[in-house]
Amino acid sequence: MKQFIYYFELIKKSSFFGKKLWTLIFIFVFFSSFSQQRIKGTIKDGADFPIPGVTVMEKGTKNSVVSDLDGNYEIISMTSHPTLIFSYVGQETKEIAVDGRSIVNVVMKDAVSDLSEVVVIGYGTQKKGDVTSSIATVKSKNFAAGSVRNASELIRGKVAGLSITNGSGDPSASSSVSLRGVASLQGNTAPLVLINGVPGGFDSIAPEDIESIDVLKDASAAAIYGTRGANGVILITTKTVGRDVPTTITYSHYTAFSSFGKKANFLDAGQLRELRENNTFPLIVKNSLNADLGFDTDWLGEITRKAFTQNHTIGMKGGNVKSNYVASVSYMEQEGVFKGSDNNEFKISLDVNHFMFNDKLKVNLNLVNGIQNINAAFNPRVYRQALIRNPTDRVKKEDGTWQERSIFQYENPLALIEETESLNQNKWMRLTGNTTLTLLPGWDTSLNLSTLRSMGLNGYAESKQHISNTRDNRNGYASRSTYNDKTDLLEFTTKYSEKLDKHRVSALAGYSYQYIVREGFNANNSDFPTDAFSYNNLGAGRKVIEGQRGLVGSYKNDEKLIGFFGRVSYGYDNKYNILMSLRQEGSSKFGKNNKWGTFPSVSAGWTISNESFMKDLSFIDNLKLRSGFGVTGITPGASYLSQTLYNYAGDIYSDGKWVQGLVPASNPNPDLKWEKSSEFNIGLDFSFLKNRISGSVDVYNKQTKDLLWDYSVPTPPNLYGSTLANVGKLENKGIEVLLNVNPIKLSNFSWDSNLTFAYNKNKLLSLSNDLYEIDGDYINTGGVGDPISMSTHRLEVGQPVGNIWGLKTVDITDGGTWIIETKDGTRKTLEPNLYTDENKQYLGNGRPAYNVGWANTFKYKQFDLNVALIGSFDFQIINQQRMFYEVPKAVYNKLDSAYDLVYGKSLLTYDQTFVSYYVEKGDYVKLDNVTLAYNLDVKKLKFINSAKIYASGSNIATITGYKGQDPEVTSEAITPGNDDRDKFPTIRTFTLGINLTF
Amino acid sequence: MKKNNIICRLFVISIVFLGIGCTNLDETLYDKISAEDTQLKAEDLTNIMAPAYASFRTVYWGWNGLFDLYEESSDLIVTPFRIGIGWGDLYITMHKHTWGPDLGHAEGNWYYLYTAVNECNRALYQVENLDGLEASVQKSSVQELKALRAIYYYLLYDNFRNIPIVTDFVTPVGFLPTQSTSQETYNFIENELLTALPSLSEDNNSKTYGRVTKWAAKMTLAKLYLNSGVYLNTPKWDKALEQVNDIISSNKFELTANYSDSFKIKNEGSSEEILSIPYDEKYAGGSYYPFKTLHPASQATFNMAGSPWGGSAAIPQFIDTYDVDDVRLKDTWLGGLQYDSSGNPLMFNNIQLNYTNYMSEVDGTVYNEGYRCIKYEIGSGTASSLSNDVPFYRLTDALMIKAECLLRMGDVAGAATIVSQVRARSFKTNPIKATVTGAKLLGGSVYKYGEYSYGNITKFEGGADILYGGFLDELAWEFVGEHHRKQDLIRFGVYTTKSWFSHKPNGDYRKIFPIPQSIMETNSKLKQNTGYGS
Missing domain, CATH: 2.60.40.4130 (Immunoglobulin-like)
Structure with missing residues (x-):
């Protein structure tokens, strides 16, 4: 105050500023008062x-x-x-x-129950206590930590019934996601993923930006999404801010090292020499492919490396009551374990809110931008070449050129990588603008406009040292391709909610218009004067002058999806809740006789714990019984399938010139429509002992009819041997359990445990309709490549989808020939003309019946420890690597186990073939993720608010009897359990990371 | 509240507006054209007919196509399982005659041929409804398409015998065709061709190249009559003779100077070709045989731009029948030590590649066993398919049909004269050998039939007992690799009676192939051919 008076005196003396300063001081004092x-x-x-x-x-x-x-x-x-x-x-x-x-x-204090928590239900939210469908929510605090490849890994094992498999170690590969079994034979089987209501993919968003992920599991919840809802809907909500937030900056970084989880053991040079010298192994056909060439090369070692990944993310948020924002920038540099496979990603997101007119109008702008550069010089063929190549061969000849051999489909794997240059650049941008008008309390009307643009430019070049020139004389090859996809979405919704006494009502009506257009262009050329141009000067190649078919191509197609929808929800006294929805939806893909479909749903919930007669049972916090029914659909995969289209193809030589023919491209089907799923779900939500034990149980029965299938039709009279038609029925039944337990809760130590369990059983009910019928009610499908060329699966009415079908081996002759057993128990010595259906039988099913996830969080003082396990049970895997390479007669290099005695009796002398010996039990338990985090004490550091360091490991250990590399195999809809011999092996990753908040 | 009511109405109105404005679900086509929106015009005639002809390429060289049916099941060519190459198992049942209804070759040929028939039906439907087309052009086009369709039916008939005849493009929903009898199908093919004859072109020039002319139709009739004894148990040698006499006396065709001329890369316009299936590396691919037969190392001999994967080779017993002075041996087969295009020895893992006229057994042969068929010239830079046209019918074929008819009708000397005339260009270094005697044609075959393994005939059968065996040998040397052999062996009674390499007779019913299993499964009205199960 002394100082203040001094200034006061000073100012008083000044004649010029006097009055104005007095005013200022007055104002200051006024506010201070x-x-x-x-x-x-x-x-x-x-x-x-x-x-x-x-x-x-x-x-x-x-x-x-x-x-x-x-x-x-x-x-x-x-x-x-x-x-x-x-x-x-x-x-x-x-x-x-x-x-x-x-x-x-x-x-x-912990709330007794989390019933006031908000759940995203699509076109809105609902209080958890009012939810009547099967919806699982995972908040960001429960996400998996460490180096995650994409957003799907955040919730792996945390949602009962949602299966997320990483069948491959390829850094740019996506996870395969499916919910509640398989609802389609030929259509899409992945759930619809919406990011803040806009269709997107798990890959398109930085995991750091996500606030919560909600999964609409049953049809009564998903029916509001009509033809896109049959595989479930995953709603990703990104981080937003409160109304008034000081500017906060966060920085997070991690560094990760990856290597193979398990390597395939092929013969090395020493083993091969030993086998050749040892005459007791007459089976090794001494040919050029296993000759002792005098060198020693670890081919797999040559093409692999210890892969390094780093990620930096900077986040910023701030704002006031009127305007606020969240922004983040994320950069990731990721190496694949194979040389020539890299993935770099740069993602930016920005979310801005502004409130106007007394909060009556809210404007939200959201921008997500991503750039991805993929090095794709590596491909699965390279991996196969490394496995099968003679280990006594060398990488390069004395003169420095690559060592090649004139053997069919046999190429130097390192040369394939080194002499290839490839860069795939993807860019995507999602712009969303949302205006919400709240004219009356409880009445919100919003218009949501969004556009997603995805663009890509790929370049690929093979040098003159590539086998495409050294063997095939192409003299350099280069290609470029580009695509440009656009998804526009307009959604208009108006909703009203009101609470009157014990009544709660809310209603929603809306319109949705989605337009997708895809276009692209590609060109390639060869015979280049130099390698220097790579793929950057396609015009320099001479092939385009010399002429060859297929040097350029372009395409464009589009689709439209239009829906009208409404939903009414009513609750009474927090005890009885009901919800009904209806969507009327049409797609341009449907045939002209079936343009529009109707997708209704109804569900109800009874919160038993709120009944007066339950008052005395104080250990029960919440007990809710709910039940729902809904209809959802799946659209056909491609546009224009219902029409007869013409192609210019099939040239005719006419008077010295080649004239293009005009040919129909398909049989027409004006009746083509959506696959229709009707699902019934009963669930129980519970919470006991002050929320120490909580969870839910769901039982469902989903019937899908009008399954799309490329139906075999007779030729003649049909022009094509197959027509896409809506035939077939499929049933999925299952039970899902979620259990959250908090066994230990002390002042400085706690343990939270989250257990998910899912059981699914499906059955094909029919594969025919009035027009289409198959003989014998089955179709053999799936397949192993040459030289085996046999189908692996059978789709049969009355049987589960995914059944493996083949010859059952039970023994081996002294001479090393398979002995098979037919269905009636007859034993036969195998020969090729026994490869018939009469001798085959079911050998298992490739889809796990049980999926389990178990996530644990331990907190001790400033330490957090997360341990997540996943497991799948009761399924079989076709181990193709053994089928091809555990055979002494296999001509290329093979697994060292090829010389183990089969059934402990004799060496196999039979050719490569598909028999049950290679069908293995797939059951496994995997230590999927362990993360130890330490929250640093930063109280003394003024500039920093919090700091956390962590170490994490993923895919750490697997308990399984499966002999292949990883029993976690990507499940194809109808041919699950095929562990491909060229599969990019899964990787084990160790991560070190730090999160800082300023 | 009043204000709110207005806003309420505005929203309702806007929803309705959106609803009306944006419910259009019509598809927009960009890179395709729709059948409904395509108004065909008279100038589209060639485009309309093109697919009917283009199908011929798939029929012939499609995977598991016509070539395999006639050659792989015969005593001339085999694709054994190759140790160290890892494929070839596909053809073992073809060689051993142990195939069942799931035979890929039966399925492939049925599918390709009926697709071709359907393309003819569709083109016919379109031509018949084409606006602004001159009546005479319409008539000749319709007859040309019907004649082409008759050729496809002749091939279906020759291989499957009991087949459904479908002539309409538009069929009722759920229509399942039924099989016609052998006699009905025979009559149908004969009538279609006879009806078409007057409308077909009699020219042989660039306009008719690759198209069905009167002469191509007559060749098909000749083939039908020639095999009448097999089809209907009533030989019609005289009728076959009548057709080929017309062709020969038309003087539209003449023999080329060299045997190899008809198989050159630029063989279009060859004077000998009566009906050709044009191929072109750029415009009309699909001809792949050198890739199937050559070892990968031979890529360097021909400077090919793609790696061969072969496989397929000559049965040693057949190579042994050739006269050393017959240029057709060298023109057709690649054997012995191999050299690259510059003349240096072709090394494969430090050993010079040597194609040997030796085989172990069909279930397992080493990479270099057997001579390779290089009848079609292989051009430098061949990447995946060849430009050589297939001479489906050529004048030599007509001459040999004439010779066979004369032989069988008793004019042995006449037959010998024609055969000698055909042989002349193949024995230029030793012309005396070109002349054959009637006795030789009448006598047995020089082919040493019998089971063979690891270079030895283990159970000798010989060919002395084959009636007109000498003539059958002539057909082999001239037409090997030209979709002849199965039909000729059947007509001469050898196909299901003699053994060669790893093949033993395995049932007379194998003269025709089974109706493919997949087709049986989609059409319950079809009856399986005798011998192939229910």
Whole structure:
């Protein structure tokens, strides 16, 4: 104050500024006279852990802040006797009168139940307590940590019934995702993924930006998405901010090292020499492919490396009551274990909100931009070549050129990588604009406009040292291709909700218009004057002058999806809830006789625990019985399938010239429509002992009819041997259990455990309709490549989809020939003319019947330990690597186990073939992820709010009897369990990371 | 509240507006054209007929196509399982005559041929409804398409015998065709061709090249009559003779100077070809045989731009029948030590590649066993398919039919004169050997029939007992690799009676192939051919 008076005196002396300054000082004093007060504090939970993200609001005002990662908050009060309201999901809301204190520390109590938690249900949200369908929610705090390849891995094993498999170690490969078994034979079997309501993919968004992932599992929830809902719907919600947030910057980084989980053991040079010298192995046909060439090369070692990955993410958020934003920038550089396979990604996201006209109008703009560069010089053929190549051969000749051999389909694998240059550049941008008008409390009308643009430019070049020139005389080959896809979405919704006494009503009506157009162009050329141009100067090649078919190509196609939808939900006294929805949807892909479909749903819930007769059972926090029925669909995969299209093809030589023919490209089907799934679901949600035990159980029965199938039709009279038609019926039944247990909850130690269990059983009910019928009610499908060339699966009415069909081997003759057993128990010595259906039988099923996930979180003081296990049971895998390479007669290099005695009796002398000896039990338990994190004490550091370091390992160990590399095999819809011999082996990754908040 | 009501209405109106404005689900085509929207015009005639002809290429060289049916099941060519190459198992049943209804070759040929028939039916339907087409052009086009369709039916008939005849493009929903009897199909093919004859072109020039002319139709009739004894148990040698006499006396065709001329890369316009299936590396691919027969190392001999994967080779017993002075041996087969295109020894893993006229057994042969068929010239830079046209019918064929008819009708000297005339260009270094005697044609075959393994005939049968065996040998030397052999062996009674290499007779019913299993499964009205199960 002394200083102030000094200034005052100074100013008083000044004649010129006098009056103005007096005014300023007056204003300053006027504001100071309000008891504006700075209040600080730390918010912790019952276990003494700081809680970030708690909303601290001054009662009776719009003044609010959010606690930082250390649970600290700071608010400047606007009233004279402020009361602060602390609220956070899963915690009881607390009101505290400040009473003149400047530090208010808060300990929040766990809410008895999380029923007030908000669940995203599609075109809106619902309180968890009011939900009547089967919906699983995973919040960001429960996501898997460490180096995740894409967003799907965040919730692996955490949603019962959702199967996420990483069948490959390819850094740019996507996970295969399916929900509740298989609902389609030929159509899409992946769930619809919506990011903030806009269709997208798991790959398109940085995992760091995601706030929560909600999975609409049953049809009563998914029916609002009509023809896209039959495989379930996954709703990804990105991070948003509270209304008033101080500017916060976060930085996270991780470095990861990957290597093969398990390597295939092929003969090395020493083993091969030993076998050749050892005459007791007459089976090794001494030919050029296993000759001792005098060198020693580890071919797999030559094409692999220890792969390094790094990721940097910077996030920023801030704003005030009127406007706020969240932004993030993420960069990842990822090497594949194979040389020549790299993936670099750069992603930006920005979300801006602005509130206007007394909060009556809310404008949201969201931008996601991604850039991806993939090096695809490596391909599965290279891997195969490395496995089968003679280990006594060398990589290069004395003169420095690649060592090649004139053997069919036999190429130097390292040369294939080194002499190839490839860069696939993908870019995508999603722009969303959303305007919500709230004219009356409870009535929101929004218009959502979004566009997703995906573009790509690929380049590929083979040098003159590539085998395409050294053997095939192409003299350099290069290609470029580009695509440009666009998805426009317009959605208009209006919804109203009202609470009157014990009644709760909400209604929604909407319109959705989606337009997708895809176009692309490609060109290639060969016979180049130099390697220097790579793929950057296609015109320099001479092939285009010399002439060859197929040097250029282009395409364009589009599709439209239009829907009208409505939903009504009603609740009474928090006990009885009902929800009904209806979508009327049409797709341009449908035949002209079936353009529009109707997809209704109804579901109801009874919260038993809120009944008065349950009052005495105080250990029950929540008990809710719910049941739902809904109809959903699957659209055909491609556009224009219902029409007869003409192609210019089939040239005719006419008077010295080649004239193009005009040919129909398909049989027409004006009746083509969606596959229709009707699903019935019963579920029970429960929570006991103050939420220490909670979870849900769901039982479902899903019937899919009008299955799309490329039906074999007789020729003659049909022009083509198959027509795509809606035939067939399929049934999926299952049970899913989610259990959250909190066995230990001490002041500085806690253990949370999350267990998911899913059982699915499916059955093909029919494969025919009035027009199409198959003989014998079965179709053999799937297949192994040459020289085996046999089908592996059978689709049969009355049987589950995914059944493996083949010859059952039971023994081996002394001479090393398979002995098979037919269905009636007859034993036969195998020969090629026994490869008939009469001698074959079911050998198992490739789809796991049981899937289990078990995630544990241990907290001790500043340490967090996450341990996640996944497992799949009761399924079989066709081990193609053994089928091709565990055969002494196989002509190329083979597995060292090829010389093990079969059935402990004799060496196999038979050719490569598909028999049950290679069909193995796939059951496994996998230690999928272990993450240890330490929250550093940064209280002394002023500039930093929180710091966390962690170490993580993924795909650490697998308990299985399966002899192949990894029993986690990507499941194809109708041919699951095929473990391809060229599969990019899965990898084990160790990650070190740090998260900082400023 | 009033204000809210107005807003309420505005929303309802806007929803309705959106609803009306945006419910159009019509598909827009960009890179395709729809059948409904395509108005065909008179100038589209060639485009319309093109697919009917283009199908011929798939019929002939499609995977598991016509070539395999006539050659792989015969005593001339085999594709054994190759140790160290890892394929070839596909053809073992063809060689051993142990195939069942799931035989890929039966399925392939049925499918290709009926697709061709359907393309003819569709083209006929379109030509018949084409606006603005001159009546005479329409008539000749319709007859040309019917004659082409008759050729496809003749091939179906020759291989499957009991086949459904479908002549309409538009059929009722659920229509399942039934099989006609052998006699009905025979009559149908004969009538279609006889009816077409007057409308077909009599020219042989660039306009008729690759198209069905009067002469191509007559060749098909001649083939039908020639095999009448097999088809209907009533030989019609005189009728066959009548047809080929017309062709020969038309003087539209003459023998080429060299045997190999008809198989050159640029063989279009060859004076000998009566009906050709044109191929072109750029415009009309699909001819792949050198890839199937040559060892990968031979790529360097021909400077090919693609790696062969072969396989397929001559049965040693057949190579042994050749006269050393017959140029057809060298023109057709690649054997012995191999050299690259610059004349250096062709090394394969430090050993010079040597194609030997030796085989172990069909279930397992080493990479270099057997001579390779290089009848069609292989051009430098051949990447995946050849430009050589297939001379489906050539004048020599007509001459040999004439000779056979004369022989069988008793004019042995006349037959010998024609055969000698055909042989002349193949024995230029030793012309005396070109002349054959009637006795030789009447006598047995020099082919040493009998089971063979590892270079030895283990059970000698010989060919002395084959009636007109000498003539059968002449057919082999001239027409090997030209979709002749199965038909000729059947007509001479050898196909299901003699053994060669790993093949033993395995049932007379194998003269015709089974109706493919997949076709049986889609058409319940079809009856399986005798011997192939239900």
